[in-house]
Amino acid sequence: MNIVVVGLSHKTAPVEVRERLTFPTDRIGEALYNLKSYPGIDESAILSTCNRVEICAVVKNTGDGFKRINEFLISREPSLDHSGLVPHLYFYNSKDAIRHIFRVASSLDSLVVGEPQILGQFKDAFESAQIHKTTGIVLNKILKKAIFVAKRVRTETRISESAVSVSFAAVELARKIFGNLDGKVIMLVGAGEMAELAARHLIGSGVKDVMITTRNFERAVELAAEFKGRPVRFDEYPKGMVEADIIICSTGAPTYIIKSDDVREVIHKRKNRPIFLIDISVPRNIEPKVNDIDNVYLYNIDDLQMVVNANIKEREREAGQAEEIISEEVETTSRWLKSLEVVPTIVALKNKAEEIRRSELEKSLSRLGRLTETERQTIEILTSSIINKLLHAPLVSLKHEASSENGSTYIEAARRLFNLDKDIPRHNHKKWGEEEMLKGDEGQIIKDGEKV
Amino acid sequence: MNSLFFNITLLFYLGGTLLFLSYLASKKGNLPRYSLWVTGMGFIFHSITLVTRWGEAGHIPLTNMHEAISFFSWALILVFLLLEYRYRIFILGSFILPLAFIFLVSAAILPNNIKSLDPILQSKWLYIHTILSLLGIVAFAMAFVTGFLYLIQERILKSKKFNTLYFxxxxxxxxDDLNQKSISIGFPLLTLGIITGAFWAEYAWGSYWSWDPKQVFSFITWLFYLTVLHGRLTVGWRAKRAAYLAIIGFMGVIFTFVVMNFIIKGPHTFV
Structure with a gap:
């Protein structure tokens, strides 16, 4: 048994390939059933977004599992033959697979590191796999853990904190200047799409009072109704500037409409309370010299983009810390996965011994003829204790070694020595060779190789 | 025993200083937690130092420059820890800790022998006067540091060169708010410090005000902060200007508090 991930993402495949493999939401169930019908695939889940397709599965044998999933993907899009698809795919197993799943859920593998949507999509994928009952004990545990890890990353690092879009960058800057935005006043001078978006984000962050002025007063009234704000006549907006803490300017005017001297006067009337001016218009509408006035912060569209760039860098720095959290969690999860494997082995070993004991006991008892209850019980106890004494040492070392590096070797040895996997051809050398080649970093895929 | 605790304190503050300074440059997010822990330990030992010294001397240890500076950096760290608890501005530590450490080192250099108290000093006014004045200086130090941080952040936002400090x-x-609060708290403390000082002067020398150099400079400092507060409330000396004024003001305070004691030998030299 092993966990594998086969997938492709924006890092490995161009959109031409990704779009052909995407699973529409309403057909995920069908795809899951289809995948489950492949031999050797015990559990599965499919995550499909515009940036990635990931097949997570628990398979009996890693090499075969990879092959089956590969076949499954090609069967969905036959026009992409083996050579067209495989170069874009990545194959992970064991620890690497767990790490990959955790990184995807935590948005470390995303196009914009730290973007929050992926976790929602991840949860949806998990849910639909649960609804279609294609997950079991292993995937349930690992996918749940991935959601937990993603939340941990989000609260313990600042990976999702800084704004990575221009309109959110405006909000973030406003916060760096004003702190809390409750009770702050914003004014829209002209209204382009981006200005409206920035205004909406600011309102979402606590701004309550919005003034709107456009050349066409009716448009201002309209927008004011939409934002629950106040329309201001265009020739009166300089008065409004004294009140406004944040001014977003985006008119189609070809010249500077807010000049340095105007702002100097405004800031004086405001008794030096800071003003944050955002000039989204191109050509610019606010004289650049305005930024030289004390307590005035002027940002144009390029400046906002610089904030975004700095934020992306900051997120990447934070990602380093997130990787540490993930490594920690991968360790505990893969330990759990390993311990899982030893339990069925121990149970099988005990059952087998008990079975032998019972059948041998029955034979002997029938040969011995009449016995007293005490004699019978003595023989029972004798056989049980022989078996228990004999099995004690192997069971203890199995349990003990399960989480060690050679755990899988011990389990494999126990299964073979006691012939626990019945009905399985013993010496399939061809399969051995293949598995050696496909062996992952962990090298633990061979143990169930003979079961298929 | 007392000097052992003092030295342990010094070591912890050194550790806190180094940790907080590396926080400025480091990419690790969990550094401040350790830095705060080390600072907290230092603060505990510092408190023990003050209490044991009190026990040894038999009077509040505020009678020479060594003790005054030690008390000052203790109060500075106390206020810093309270602010951290309330606002979580770790970067404050990168400036407060070095300040507290430097002050404590200069306290270590100064003679720290416990001397028997001059009878003219034996008055409750002395302690009230000294404690109020020192707490006032702590408040002005906070105004200084927050003003300084304001100017850094202001520069970043103006120049649009976003570095780690920005985040x-x-x-x-x-x-700006902390700056104002600090001055609003520091000013009444200084005022009361000067008034109680006058009472004590009357008790000790029979005159409330004798225009000795330290009194003169305290008075100038007081006038300066009065102007700063007044300007803020009336003509809007806030933000950048307030930050500059807080820095200038603190320079004056340090001059009065420290430099004056070494330059001018008068009845005021001990504090």
Whole structure:
């Protein structure tokens, strides 16, 4: 048994390939059933977004599992033959697979590191796999853990904190200047799409009072109704500037409409309370010299983009810390996965011994003829204790070694020595060779190789 | 025993200083936790130092420069820890800790022998006067540091060169607010410090005010902060200007508090 991930993402495949493999939401169930019908695939889940397709599965044998999933993907899009698809795919197993799943859920593998949507999509994928009952004990545990890890990353690092879009960058800057935005006043001078978006984000962050002025007063009234704000006549907006803490300017005017001297006067009337001016218009509408006035912060569209760039860098720095959290969690999860494997082995070993004991006991008892209850019980106890004494040492070392590096070797040895996997051809050398080649970093895929 | 605790304190503050300074440059997010822990330990030992010294001397240990500076950095760290608890501005530590450490080192250099108290000093006014004045200086130190941080963040926002400091510094508004609060607390403390000092002078020398150099400079400092507060409330000396004024003011305070004691030998030299 092993966990594998086969997938492709924006890092490995161009959109031409990704779009052909995407699973529409309403057909995920069908795809899951289809995948489950492949031999050797015990559990599965499919995550499909515009940036990635990931097949997570628990398979009996890693090499075969990879092959089956590969076949499954090609069967969905036959026009992409083996050579067209495989170069874009990545194959992970064991620890690497767990790490990959955790990184995807935590948005470390995303196009914009730290973007929050992926976790929602991840949860949806998990849910639909649960609804279609294609997950079991292993995937349930690992996918749940991935959601937990993603939340941990989000609260313990600042990976999702800084704004990575221009309109959110405006909000973030406003916060760096004003702190809390409750009770702050914003004014829209002209209204382009981006200005409206920035205004909406600011309102979402606590701004309550919005003034709107456009050349066409009716448009201002309209927008004011939409934002629950106040329309201001265009020739009166300089008065409004004294009140406004944040001014977003985006008119189609070809010249500077807010000049340095105007702002100097405004800031004086405001008794030096800071003003944050955002000039989204191109050509610019606010004289650049305005930024030289004390307590005035002027940002144009390029400046906002610089904030975004700095934020992306900051997120990447934070990602380093997130990787540490993930490594920690991968360790505990893969330990759990390993311990899982030893339990069925121990149970099988005990059952087998008990079975032998019972059948041998029955034979002997029938040969011995009449016995007293005490004699019978003595023989029972004798056989049980022989078996228990004999099995004690192997069971203890199995349990003990399960989480060690050679755990899988011990389990494999126990299964073979006691012939626990019945009905399985013993010496399939061809399969051995293949598995050696496909062996992952962990090298633990061979143990169930003979079961298929 | 007392000097052992003092030295342990010094070591912890050194550790806190180094940790907080590396926080400025480091990419690790969990550094401040350790830095705060080390600072907290230092503060505990510092408190023990003060209490044991009190026990040894038999009077409040505020009678020479060594003790005054030690008390000052103790109060500075106390206020810093309270602010951290309330606002979580870790970067404040990168400035407060070095300040507290430097002060404590200069306290270590100064003679720290416990001397028997001059009878003219034996008055409750002395302790009230000294404690109020020192707490006032702590408040002005906070105004200085927050003003300084304000100017850094202001520069970043103006120049649009966003570095790690940009992410670590709080908002301009919060820094300006802390600056104002510090001065609003420091000013009445200084006022009361000067008044109680006058009472004590009357007790000791029979005159409330004798225009000795330290009194003169305290008075000038007091006038300066009065102007700063007044300007803020009436003509809007806030934000950048307030930050500059807080820095200038603190320079004056340090001059009065420290430099004056070495330059001018008068009845005021011990504190």
């Amino acid at each position: 670590r510094l709080p908002s301009l508004d919060l820094l």
